[in-house]
Amino acid sequence: MTTISSSYDPVPELAHGNNYLTHTRGVLSWLFTLDHKRIGVMYLVGILGSFFLGGVFAVLVRTELLFQGEQVLTDDQYNQMFTLHGAVMTFLVIIPGIPAALGNFVLPIMLGAKDVAFPRLNLASFYLWTLGAIFFLAVLASGGLDTGWTFYTPYSIETNTAVIGATAGAFILGFSSILTGMNFIVSIHQLRPPGMTWFKMPLFLWALYATAIIQVLATPVLAITLLLLIAERTFQVGIFDPKLGGDPVLYQHFFWFYSHPAVYIMILPAMGVISELVSVFSRKHIFGYRFIAYSSIAIALFGFLVWGHHMFTSGQSNMMNMIFSALTFSVSIPSAIKVFNWLATMYKGSISLATPMCYALIFIFLFGIGGLTGLFLTTLATDIQLHDTYFVVAHFHYVMMGGTMIAFFGALHYWWPKMTGRMYSEMWGRLAAFLVFVGFNTTFFPQFVAGSQGMPRRYADYKEMYAGYHFVSSIGSYIMAVAFVIMACYLLHSLFRGRKAPANPWGANTLEWHCSSPPPHQNFDEQPAVGDCYDYSGLEYDTATDSYVPKSRTAVTT
Amino acid sequence: MAIDEFAESMSLASAPSPSASFWLPPQGSTVAQGVDSVFYYIFWISLFFFALIVVLMVWFVFRYRRRPGHEAQQTATHSIGLELTWTIIPVIIVCTMFYKGFASFMDMAVPPANAYEIEVVGQKWSWNFIYPNGYIDSELHVPVDRDILLTMSSEDVIHSFFIPAFRVKKDVVPGRFTKLWFRATNPGEFLVFCTEYCGTQHSDMTTTCYVHPVGEFEKWLAKASNFLDQMTPAEGGKLLYQRRGCTQCHSVDGISGIGPSFKNLFGKSHLMTDGSTVTVDENYIRESILNPQKLIVAGYEAVMPTYAGRLTDREISAIIAYIKSITEGYSGDESVPEESSAPANEEAVGDKPGANANEGRQTNDE
Numbered sequence: 001m002t003t004i005s006s007s008y009d010p011v012p013e014l015a016h017g018n019n020y021l022t023h024t025r026g027v028l029s030w031l032f033t034l035d036h037k038r039i040g041v042m043y044l045v046g047i048l049g050s051f052f053l054g055g056v057f058a059v060l061v062r063t064e065l066l067f068q069g070e071q072v073l074t075d076d077q078y079n080q081m082f083t084l085h086g087a088v089m090t091f092l093v094i095i096p097g098i099p100a101a102l103g104n105f106v107l108p109i110m111l112g113a114k115d116v117a118f119p120r121l122n123l124a125s126f127y128l129w130t131l132g133a134i135f136f137l138a139v140l141a142s143g144g145l146d147t148g149w150t151f152y153t154p155y156s157i158e159t160n161t162a163v164i165g166a167t168a169g170a171f172i173l174g175f176s177s178i179l180t181g182m183n184f185i186v187s188i189h190q191l192r193p194p195g196m197t198w199f200k201m202p203l204f205l206w207a208l209y210a211t212a213i214i215q216v217l218a219t220p221v222l223a224i225t226l227l228l229l230i231a232e233r234t235f236q237v238g239i240f241d242p243k244l245g246g247d248p249v250l251y252q253h254f255f256w257f258y259s260h261p262a263v264y265i266m267i268l269p270a271m272g273v274i275s276e277l278v279s280v281f282s283r284k285h286i287f288g289y290r291f292i293a294y295s296s297i298a299i300a301l302f303g304f305l306v307w308g309h310h311m312f313t314s315g316q317s318n319m320m321n322m323i324f325s326a327l328t329f330s331v332s333i334p335s336a337i338k339v340f341n342w343l344a345t346m347y348k349g350s351i352s353l354a355t356p357m358c359y360a361l362i363f364i365f366l367f368g369i370g371g372l373t374g375l376f377l378t379t380l381a382t383d384i385q386l387h388d389t390y391f392v393v394a395h396f397h398y399v400m401m402g403g404t405m406i407a408f409f410g411a412l413h414y415w416w417p418k419m420t421g422r423m424y425s426e427m428w429g430r431l432a433a434f435l436v437f438v439g440f441n442t443t444f445f446p447q448f449v450a451g452s453q454g455m456p457r458r459y460a461d462y463k464e465m466y467a468g469y470h471f472v473s474s475i476g477s478y479i480m481a482v483a484f485v486i487m488a489c490y491l492l493h494s495l496f497r498g499r500k501a502p503a504n505p506w507g508a509n510t511l512e513w514h515c516s517s518p519p520p521h522q523n524f525d526e527q528p529a530v531g532d533c534y535d536y537s538g539l540e541y542d543t544a545t546d547s548y549v550p551k552s553r554t555a556v557t558t
Numbered sequence: 559m560a561i562d563e564f565a566e567s568m569s570l571a572s573a574p575s576p577s578a579s580f581w582l583p584p585q586g587s588t589v590a591q592g593v594d595s596v597f598y599y600i601f602w603i604s605l606f607f608f609a610l611i612v613v614l615m616v617w618f619v620f621r622y623r624r625r626p627g628h629e630a631q632q633t634a635t636h637s638i639g640l641e642l643t644w645t646i647i648p649v650i651i652v653c654t655m656f657y658k659g660f661a662s663f664m665d666m667a668v669p670p671a672n673a674y675e676i677e678v679v680g681q682k683w684s685w686n687f688i689y690p691n692g693y694i695d696s697e698l699h700v701p702v703d704r705d706i707l708l709t710m711s712s713e714d715v716i717h718s719f720f721i722p723a724f725r726v727k728k729d730v731v732p733g734r735f736t737k738l739w740f741r742a743t744n745p746g747e748f749l750v751f752c753t754e755y756c757g758t759q760h761s762d763m764t765t766t767c768y769v770h771p772v773g774e775f776e777k778w779l780a781k782a783s784n785f786l787d788q789m790t791p792a793e794g795g796k797l798l799y800q801r802r803g804c805t806q807c808h809s810v811d812g813i814s815g816i817g818p819s820f821k822n823l824f825g826k827s828h829l830m831t832d833g834s835t836v837t838v839d840e841n842y843i844r845e846s847i848l849n850p851q852k853l854i855v856a857g858y859e860a861v862m863p864t865y866a867g868r869l870t871d872r873e874i875s876a877i878i879a880y881i882k883s884i885t886e887g888y889s890g891d892e893s894v895p896e897e898s899s900a901p902a903n904e905e906a907v908g909d910k911p912g913a914n915a916n917e918g919r920q921t922n923d924e
Contacts, residue, residue: 075758148755154732155715155757160859242733248716249731282622283630291641313718314729315736318667322660329652333645339611340644346618350630353619361615368611372604375652379659381596384666385582385725388718388753452581452597454722456753459761463749537632 019421023521034119037519039126040105041419044412046133047101050092051405055484057085062443062477065470068461078460079146080161084139086149087166091173092133094400095262097408098269099215100129100180103208105419107184109512109519110202112193112528117186121179128176135169138162148458150259151226153240153251157233164233167226174219174226177265181215184208195530199293202510202533203286206293207272210300214261214268218304222258225251249314256307264303266400268296270407271338274360277410278342280508281357282349285534288341295334302331312383321380328378335371339364354506355429359410362437366402370395373448388458390469391451394444402440409436409487416491417505421518422498428490435483442476502547509533513548586723586748586769588741592662593725600655666726669739673707676700680710680717680730681863683759684803685750693783694868696801698750698767700742701775707739713863718754721767729754742769758816759806786876795880798873807862810884817862818855824878824885829856843878 020037030038061081064073073081104122108115116122139145139162147156147163156163188209192201229251231237238244240251279286286292308316308324342364351357373395376382386392417423450469455462462470501517510533515523531538542549578584581601582594622628676698677688687698700706710719712732719738720727728738742748752763770778786794799805799820807816818828827837831854836842845852847869850862869877882888 075761079755079758079760146757152716152755155755158715159757242731246733248733283624285632285635287634288636288641290636291645313727315731315734318664321663321667325660326656329656332652333648336648337641337645341641343611343614343618344640346615346622348631348633349618349622350624350628351619351622352624361619364615365612368608372608375600375604375655376597378652379596379600379655380663381593381659381661381666381725382600383659384663384727385593385597385722387727388720449581453583454720454749454751456720456751456761458755461761463764534635536630 018520019516019518020521021421021518032123034115034123035521036104036108036115036119036122037419039122040101040103042126043096043101043104043129044419046129047093047097050088050133054085054088054093055481057081057088059477059481061085062474064460065462066474067471068464068467070461073460075460076146079458080144082458083145083148084136087145087170088136089400090149090262091170092129092136094266094404095173095177096129096180097266097404098273098411099184099208099211099265100125100176102273102408102411102415103184103204103269104180106415106512107187107205107208108191109515109523110205110510111187111191111196112511112524112530113187113191114522114524116183117190118183121183125176125179125183128172128179132169132171132173132176135165135172139165139169150255151229151251152255153229153232153246153248154242156229157241164230167229171223171226174223177215178219181212181219184212185216188212193527193530199290200530200532201293203275203289203292203296204269204272204510206296207268207270207275210296211265211268213297214265214300214303218258218261218265221254222262225254225258228254249311249316252311252314253307256310257304260307260310261300261303263396263399264299266404268299270363270404271296271335273407273411273414274342274363275338276508276510277356277360277414278345279534280414280506280536281352281354281360282346283352283507283536284345284347284349285532285536286341287344287347288337289534291337292341295337298334299331302327302334306331309378309383312380313387325378325380325383329375332371332375332378335367339368339371352506353430355424355426355433356410356414356506358430358433359406359413362433363403363406363410365437366398366406366440369445370398370402373398385454386451388456389451390447390455390457393457394447394451397444397447402444406436406440409433414506415512416494417501418512418517418519420495420498421501422494423501423505424494424498425490428486432483432487432490435479435486439476439479439481439483442479443473444476446470446472446476499546502545504539504548505546507536507539507541507548509536509539583722584744585725586721586742586744586746587725588743589662589666590723590725590743592665596655596658596662599658603651603655666739669707669737670705673705673739674701675707675709678708678710678719678730679713680719680752680756680763681713681803682715682757682861683752683763683806685719685752685763685765686802686868689779689783691779691783693779694802695782696803697765699775699778699782700767700769702742702745702769702771705739705741707737710736710738715756716754717752717756717763720751720753721748722751723748724767727753742767745769745771762806786872791876791879792883793880794873795876795878795883798869798877799880802865802869804877814857817858820881820884822885824882824888830854831856831858831860840878843881844874847874847877 020035030042033039060073061078064071064078142162142165144161145163145166146159146161151163151167188205228239232240236244238246240246240248242248275286275292306324306328308320309328312321373391377386377392377395413424413429446469450466453466455466455469503516504513511528512519514528538550539548540551582597585591585594675690679686679688684696686694686696688694708719710728710730711734712730714732716732717730718727719730721740724740724742726738726740728736730736746769748767748769750765750767752760756763785797809815809819810821812819812821823838825838827835829835836853848864848866850864851860854860
């Protein structure tokens with residue numbers, strides 16, 4: 001078996017002896033590491049911790065809404081819980097989730113590089129994320145926050161909760177995001193190996209590239225907005241406060257000028273992940289590579305022009321409403337193209353229902369609903385009815401949770417063997433995926449109906465006519481909570497007891513599967529050769545190593 | 559009178575029953591039907607495409623499942639014709655959605671001329687509706703089949719005015735006026751929500767819109783506007799307490815809310831945040847209403863908005879009378895002679911405007 005040694009597949013026994021996890025030891029070797037893989041793992045730990053925290057807030061919110069009247073939280077506590085749930089999940093989990101944790105780990109290896117272009121900047125961006133997270137925890141400890149994650153003025157100017165702490169935290173997290181974006185843009189421009197032209201890049205890299213563009217261009221606007229808000233609270237400047245001649249709606253323009261593109265910061269990397277998963281687990285070349293790549297860029301660019309659709313009821317002029325409604329429809333087209341291309345990729349494939357593919361299929365189902373319900377909110381007449389109701393809550397959870405977080409978990413299960421060197425239990429993996437799917441739909445589907453029937457969002461209590469929807473929704477959230485506990489258990493179990501992962505358990509052909517699991521410190525001993533990363537004809541399953549290997553190699557060894 | 563009531567009940571009985579559906583609440587205004595048809599237009603197209611996606615996905619997963627002897631068959635890696643097809647078809651479809659939605663939106667965005675105007679003021683956490691004659695109510699009363707134009711503003715933060723059955727919603731923004739119009743098609747009562755998060759009791763910032771049958775609205779307004787003439791000051795004060803936003807923070811059962819309870823308040827001594835002690839008398843109550851930030855009872859936040867210019871002296875006196883009336887052991891004070899007046903008490907209570915609203919409610923339920 002070991003007669004051939006090539007850059008393609010380092011000898012597994014050797015690789016396990018020296019990988020990025022065992023390269024150096026000690027806490028300090030992690031805290032001061034410049035290795036993108038370790039930084040990615042540290043991000044992952046932080047993001048999963050934040051996801052747990054945000055999840056606890058979510059369960060508290062749903063428990064309060066289980067029945068009419070006060071259950072476990074007072075009105076003020078409820079307002080803090082939904083605010084913290086939104087702020088933690090948005091700023092600490094979904095925005096950095098795929099790019100900073102998984103992207104950091106995978107991007108340089110996909111490029112056949114040793115690291116990102118600026119490893120020190122990468123570590124700095126991780127510490128900025130940590131600092132931002134500490135600010136959020138400090139807010140939690142010091143009176144909380146009750147503005148909603150959107151910090152709308154003038155409420156955010158008046159409330160006596162810790163608005164400055166939270167906005168300062170979001171400001172710092174924004175810089176973390178900008179630095180990661182810059183690093184990725186430069187890495188993709190500069191570090192691609194010979195032979196990997198733009199249109200030979202894995203689509204995940206296209207998605208990260210489009211994401212990075214938005215991060216670099218849009219996030220500074222958030223930073224400025226939050227600084228203005230802090231200035232307004234501290235010095236009463238009169239930018240947003242109507243009492244001082246300011247305009248509270250101006251804040252909404254500033255905020256959504258960032259936060260709508262930020263929605264695409266969240267969903268684009270997820271779409272990139274799905275493009276990889278669908279192709280690998282169907283053993284089919286991705287269909288319509290260029291359309292998918294261009295649609296990522298199109299979404300990134302269109303995303304800048306649609307922020308006004310959050311403000312159809314704010315009193316902005318009818319002309320603005322018309323323009324923003326029309327422009328917003330343009331975003332739906334590239335998303336539709338991607339979904340059809342994924343389906344075409346599956347056509348006549350050999351479809352494996354391994355856990356990552358289960359998440360990819362769940363993504364297509366849930367993102368389908370999330371995307372299509374977006375049409376109701378883009379259309380002016382129907383948005384008037386649905387704006388700020390549970391319909392919107394359900395819509396963005398279908399996109400952000402059903403889309404981004406499902407893709408995140410798909411990607412986590414996909415790259416878990418590569419990151420940890422261990423395989424998790426497929427049986428438990430699929431079971432958890434199924435429970436997430438059931439729990440998710442039980443939680444959020446009734447919210448569409450409650451919302452179109454008029455149930456406003458951010459309500460600590462509700463009228464009796466909405467009781468049924470809320471009860472079912474809360475039960476669904478408990479099912480999801482159970483699913484995530486199961487996931488945590490089998491993933492932790494795999495770290496200690498899991499089967500050792502082979503180099504290429506899924507039969508993928510992007511470069512990260514060309515090095516051992518876990519990868520060595522330097523990723524590759526020599527520059528790997530680059531082919532078509534969606535061509536699986538050269539790979540076949542090898543029962544002895546439980547791994548996919550090049551056909552030529554088994555031909556030689558047998 | 560009996561004939562009038564009979565006619566009223568007849569007109570309600572013959573009103574067409576509003577149509578609610580699984581997705582949408584009953585249609586209560588002229589724009590509702592247009593909005594609903596756009597909703598279902600998008601709904602059926604979305605359902606078709608969603609079914610298409612899911613059926614294809616499930617079929618492919620089943621048909622091409624990985625199994626021994628089954629190999630992936632490499633098909634074309636792209637097809638410009640196919641991809642342009644599923645680019646152009648969605649483009650055409652969303653263009654039709656945009657157009658339908660825009661046309662229907664313009665119907666609700668442009669107020670008709672000669673509408674009946676009502677001023678709306680949002681504040682944490684109640685609504686005030688100011689009718690053309692100056693009468694203020696915390697509930698919205700409108701005539702059926704008449705264009706109503708609401709001119710809305712906010713006392714504090716952003717609120718949003720939403721009547722689900724009418725399919726209308728507009729933010730209520732401090733520092734500017736926003737306008738919203740509708741024409742109710744069915745008598746009855748309809749929920750009004752605040753849909754822009756506005757703090758602690760956002761979810762209690764709800765009220766009711768009463769749609770009166772033809773001819774009833776004017777009668778209601780005339781009666782409601784004169785309520786202080788029809789009852790004792792204490793009863794008038796109670797109505798003001800219920801309608802002008804006091805209930806949101808001040809209870810009458812002795813339990814402290816955001817502000818001190820009104821129960822047994824009169825004559826009580828309070829420690830203030832500035833360290834002084836104040837005995838609650840007429841002047842203190844008056845000052846607390848007109849300049850609420852001046853003296854704050856220890857243990858409470860300075861959150862009450864001022865009512866200067868929004869309550870007349872007569873109304874403030876009525877509220878003081880009401881607080882006295884729910885203070886146990888308060889036996890009357892020579893400085894407030896009107897306290898002991900009102901021989902026609904019973905009659906006035908029976909005739910209060912709230913009772914009228916209740917009538918409408920009951921008839922409508924039938």
